[in-house]
């Protein structure tokens with residue numbers, strides 16, 4: 001179990017499966033000779049990644065950040081990602097951490113790529129139902145609009161049944177500005193990976209937990225220039241990352257990452273050099 005206290009809040013990592021993806025896409029223009037030292041690739045150039053979700057228990061609220069990739073992939077996709085025949089449902093994984101999934105009253109999707117909102121909904125006798133029936137779901141309005149643009153570059157990343165039925169029923173709120181969705185729980189516009197991604201902060205007492213999602217998908221991406229090939233705005237990604245990691249280092253935040261298989265939590269520290277860089281410290285597996 002990977003769990004920390006953040007002031008009066010309790011933050012738990014729930015890894016909803018491990019998948020594989022082409023290493024080159026995750027590290028963009030970084031030469032493989034560099035990234036493969038930190039991230040070993042297999043014979044097909046695939047690297048191991050996790051679907052990371054975090055549960056924040058504030059005392060009054062239970063918040064789920066991300067809902068992973070779901071389990072509706074076809075056999076080809078399963079083969080490509082080296083997924084098992086069945087992935088365990090996210091509510092069961094949450095229950096195994098001693099948290100009642102029925103208590104989740106807030107779900108945040110940092111963005112709507114399939115691997116971040118896959119357990120938002122399930123299909124019951126042909127009807128799409130929320131997996132977390134008590135919850136209000138949140139994402140950014142611009143992201144939902146972008147999903148419907150069906151741009152050839154990233155249309156494949158969006159599966160409308162993960163969010164449209166929630167928007168239609170009023171369960172999903174589309175945010176147009178940064179907000180405190182419940183006391184202490186902030187969502188912040190952080191463009192780069194795409195136009196409208198959110199970074200999430202949970203603050204209690206003098207402590208802050210920050211979930212970077214795909215802005216910093218793994219601790220190997222703490223070097224600001226190590227951005228993924230699928231990030232739509234790489235220069236903006238570097239700037240956003242440098243700004244947010246700078247705050248995290250200065251204020252000693254505990255951080256969580258979208259797809260790290262090994263590190264559940266880490267603080268970050270600025271490193272000296274020609275360009276601003278960061279490295280992890282006090283990591284929790």
Ligand SMILES: [Zn+2]
Nearest residue numbers: 111113193214
């Ligand atoms: Zn993404």
